[in-house]
Amino acid sequence: MTGCRHLAAGVALAALAAVSACGGDHGQSRPAVDYELVSVGDPGNASDSTGFGSVPYAYRIGKLDVTIGQYTAFLNAVAASDTHALYSPSMATDLNSAGISRAGSAGSYTYDAMDNEGSSANRPITYVSWLDAARFANWMSNGQPRGAQDASTTENGAYDLSGSSGIAAVARNAVNPNTGAAPTFFIPLENEWYKAAYFDPTLSGGAGGYHLYATRSSTGPGNVIGDGANQANSVAAGLLCVTQSPNYSTTQNYLTDVGAFSDSASFYGTFDQSGNVWEWNDLDGAPSASRGLRGGYWFAAAIPMQSVLYSSDTVTREDNGAGFRLASPAAP
Numbered sequence: 001m002t003g004c005r006h007l008a009a010g011v012a013l014a015a016l017a018a019v020s021a022c023g024g025d026h027g028q029s030r031p032a033v034d035y036e037l038v039s040v041g042d043p044g045n046a047s048d049s050t051g052f053g054s055v056p057y058a059y060r061i062g063k064l065d066v067t068i069g070q071y072t073a074f075l076n077a078v079a080a081s082d083t084h085a086l087y088s089p090s091m092a093t094d095l096n097s098a099g100i101s102r103a104g105s106a107g108s109y110t111y112d113a114m115d116n117e118g119s120s121a122n123r124p125i126t127y128v129s130w131l132d133a134a135r136f137a138n139w140m141s142n143g144q145p146r147g148a149q150d151a152s153t154t155e156n157g158a159y160d161l162s163g164s165s166g167i168a169a170v171a172r173n174a175v176n177p178n179t180g181a182a183p184t185f186f187i188p189l190e191n192e193w194y195k196a197a198y199f200d201p202t203l204s205g206g207a208g209g210y211h212l213y214a215t216r217s218s219t220g221p222g223n224v225i226g227d228g229a230n231q232a233n234s235v236a237a238g239l240l241c242v243t244q245s246p247n248y249s250t251t252q253n254y255l256t257d258v259g260a261f262s263d264s265a266s267f268y269g270t271f272d273q274s275g276n277v278w279e280w281n282d283l284d285g286a287p288s289a290s291r292g293l294r295g296g297y298w299f300a301a302a303i304p305m306q307s308v309l310y311s312s313d314t315v316t317r318e319d320n321g322a323g324f325r326l327a328s329p330a331a332p
Helices: 068-078 130-141 190-198
Strands: 037-040 059-062 100-103 110-113 278-281 290-294 311-314 327-329
Touching (some): 037 190, 068 100, 068 130, 190 278, 190 290
Antiparallel strands (some): 037 059, 100 110, 278 290
16 A cells, blocks of 8 residues: 555546435525435444545445536635635636636626536536635535625534634534534545445455445446446546547546446445546544545546555645545434
8 A cells, every 4th residue: 555645746636316405595495506425334344454444333425526517506606706716717727627617806706617528517626625625515514505705604614714724624513503513514534435435345245345446346447438337537548538549638628427437336326436536535534734635537547546545635735636525424
């Protein structure tokens, strides 16, 4: 297992059971974002040989990455002024992963999902820092309110960012001060992310074990979009997934729709934890200046997708190969 917590040089950092994503309408007739969750059971499973993956409780995790369309709804709810720079101009200008366009001026910004070689709405959001992901989790935990970026919308909820330095992650709140209950959405801990991706209780004669990839396989995935087991948005046989070409272009979209590899789910039913984009995790939850990234991305081959590779970066890092998914407590 690699012991470093950084990405190798040259490697960029890289909705249907209809679980309601809100705890109240806050003036909205219905939530703007319905974020689908899958259940991760088998509490108390043993760790993998890497030391990761044991979780002593049941929980839920996003079936899919947070999408460009969902993040657009978030921006339109809270970023008319965008005090905390939740929008990056690269979301529109980097055609490898664009995106979201912004119109208007501060105080009246509006946002739209772009057409970038087809609708971008169902592709994973990128150019998001860990802090952006935490603010999205706060907004979801607070019931998707509309308004300025303050303690009732983005600055508190799952994470208290109101006194944050802006360069370090904070621990998750035990209680959301806006609801008086435990946060309903949060960034998964590394063990939570790892278990959902790689653990399979049917392995080893029912004793449970781990796959090397989040496609329920320990063989390097192919990269053919659509049906077919063990496929992912990555480089395979020297070919980029979307174009099936070895040649890279600065103007080509390389993201696939979330869930596009419909026969390549993990045991628990998550998609794209291998390939497409790296995903932020919360490490062990302790405050620090860095947070974890796992899963590989569209410009990397099989090795970065493996369970044995772990990485981290500063919480402010934004890139065309990094996004996130959320987790939630087990259903009551």
